[in-house]
Amino acid sequence: MSVSVGFISLGCSKNLVDSQVMAGYLKAGQIxxxxxxxxADIILVNTCAFIEAAREEAAEAILSACEHxxxxxxxxxxxxxxxxxxxxxxxxxxFPAVDAFIGIxxxxxxxxxxxRVATGKRIGVLAxxxxxxxxxxxxxxxxxxTGGPFSYLKIADGCDHRCAYCAIPLIRGSFxxxxxxxxxxxxRSMVTAGVKELNLISQDSLLYxxxxxxxxQIVELVKELDALEGDFxxxxxxxxxxxxxxxxxxxxNSAKHLCRxxxxxxxxxxxxxxxxxxxxxxxxxxxxxxxxxxxxxxGVILRTTCLVGFPxxxxxxxxxxxxxxxxxxxxxxxxxxxxxxxxxxxxxxESPAPEIVEERCQRVMALQKKxxxxxxxxxxxxxxxxxxxxxxxxxxxxxxxxxxxPEVDGETFVSHVPATAKAGEFIPxxxxxxxxxxxxxxx
Numbered sequence: 001m002s003v004s005v006g007f008i009s010l011g012c013s014k015n016l017v018d019s020q021v022m023a024g025y026l027k028a029g030q031i032x033x034x035x036x037x038x039x040a041d042i043i044l045v046n047t048c049a050f051i052e053a054a055r056e057e058a059a060e061a062i063l064s065a066c067e068h069x070x071x072x073x074x075x076x077x078x079x080x081x082x083x084x085x086x087x088x089x090x091x092x093x094x095f096p097a098v099d100a101f102i103g104i105x106x107x108x109x110x111x112x113x114x115x116r117v118a119t120g121k122r123i124g125v126l127a128x129x130x131x132x133x134x135x136x137x138x139x140x141x142x143x144x145x146t147g148g149p150f151s152y153l154k155i156a157d158g159c160d161h162r163c164a165y166c167a168i169p170l171i172r173g174s175f176x177x178x179x180x181x182x183x184x185x186x187x188r189s190m191v192t193a194g195v196k197e198l199n200l201i202s203q204d205s206l207l208y209x210x211x212x213x214x215x216x217q218i219v220e221l222v223k224e225l226d227a228l229e230g231d232f233x234x235x236x237x238x239x240x241x242x243x244x245x246x247x248x249x250x251x252x253n254s255a256k257h258l259c260r261x262x263x264x265x266x267x268x269x270x271x272x273x274x275x276x277x278x279x280x281x282x283x284x285x286x287x288x289x290x291x292x293x294x295x296x297x298x299g300v301i302l303r304t305t306c307l308v309g310f311p312x313x314x315x316x317x318x319x320x321x322x323x324x325x326x327x328x329x330x331x332x333x334x335x336x337x338x339x340x341x342x343x344x345x346x347x348x349x350e351s352p353a354p355e356i357v358e359e360r361c362q363r364v365m366a367l368q369k370k371x372x373x374x375x376x377x378x379x380x381x382x383x384x385x386x387x388x389x390x391x392x393x394x395x396x397x398x399x400x401x402x403x404x405x406p407e408v409d410g411e412t413f414v415s416h417v418p419a420t421a422k423a424g425e426f427i428p429x430x431x432x433x434x435x436x437x438x439x440x441x442x443x
């Protein structure tokens with residue numbers, strides 16, 4: 001059957017990898033991948049269900065796809081991902097026009113589902129009851145949806161942390177690592193094909209391998225990835241502060257491909273709030289974190305994420321967070337307002353009013369703007385290496401420096417780039433200034 005599928009992939013980079021895995025199964029089944037959902041026979045919406053805002057975005061995308069189908073512009077709509085895994089039967093009532101719902105442990109069945117809905121059959125919900133248990137190895141490692149010469153390399157799925165606000169363990173199941181040989185095979189394929197930046201991702205990348213060897217093996221994994229031949233960057237994204245070991249810090253100073261960049265979500269700084277969040281191990285690890293890391297890894301770039309408005313957070317607790325952030329001076333920072341999540345330990349507890357939570361988010365970002373502005377101003381005249389991503393106008397490119405992670409940090413606008421330059425090339429640059437959270441540079 002001649003049928004094409006167009007993807008709408010929502011949420012985090014880990015979800016994007018799942019979309020790529022499904023695309024690989026479709027490609028193996030000789031089903032065409034449409035260049036966009038608007039021109040596809042079947043629209044696939046891969047959903048996120050992390051917080052209320054993500055669910056609202058997913059609902060909007062699903063309804064839009066169903067309207068597209070109602071207008072006769074496509075044959076069917078399939079919904080996959082975290083929202084299906086979490087809510088299963090509820091979605092059938094909420095979105096009756098959807099032809100099939102697929103959970104996160106059924107990705108390999110996507111071809112059969114597509115062929116059935118393409119003939120007008122409705123499947124309902126295809127999602128295993130209970131916890132998710134699978135990890136997937138992509139059939140086509142270089143089938144990437146990133147839109148540039150970089151990739152996300154998912155090294156594990158699920159989470160063993162039980163933070164009081166977070167529903168991810170309820171959706172994704174327990175932490176389970178991919179085999180090291182599978183990861184190395186995928187990475188090797190990417191580098192050979194010309195991918196220039198491999199971003200290691202999971203719910204806690206520093207925990208990689210603990211379920212396989214009863215101790216984290218992230219250092220061993222990165223060492224083997226670093227030994228691959230080629231000109232590329234490695235980046236570790238998302239790890240718990242308590243997972244930073246002296247061995248890991250030493251690796252940053254010796255690895256040739258590893259960017260000196262660490263993404264360590266602290267969520268909060270006050271011991272009372274961290275304890276209430278069920279993040280007690282982070283209390284000691286968060287104290288003096290940035291000072292310790294900057295002393296151990298000269299030039300390291302640090303990113304974090306904060307959660308404000310957690311039940312019980314007082315103005316004094318919040319002030320403690322602001323003071324900690326000001327002292328720590330993270331290079332990059334994101335902030336979320338607390339979202340009550342059904343099934344979590346904090347769900348029944350009373351949280352600050354939404355307007356207070358929003359105001360606290362704004363205050364955190366106002367402070368971070370001051371910190372980032374000061375740090376970026378100090379970069380003027382510094383030399384660095386830029387990875388060219390895409391051409392903007394004649395002689396100007398959008399690029400990334402080792403100090404910037406994809407999507408979550410700013411970008412670098414590079415001028416005076418030769419006309420012969422191509423995406424995926426590394427070029428030497430000098431930083432000339434900044435605009436907002438983006439940097440300006442010249443060849």
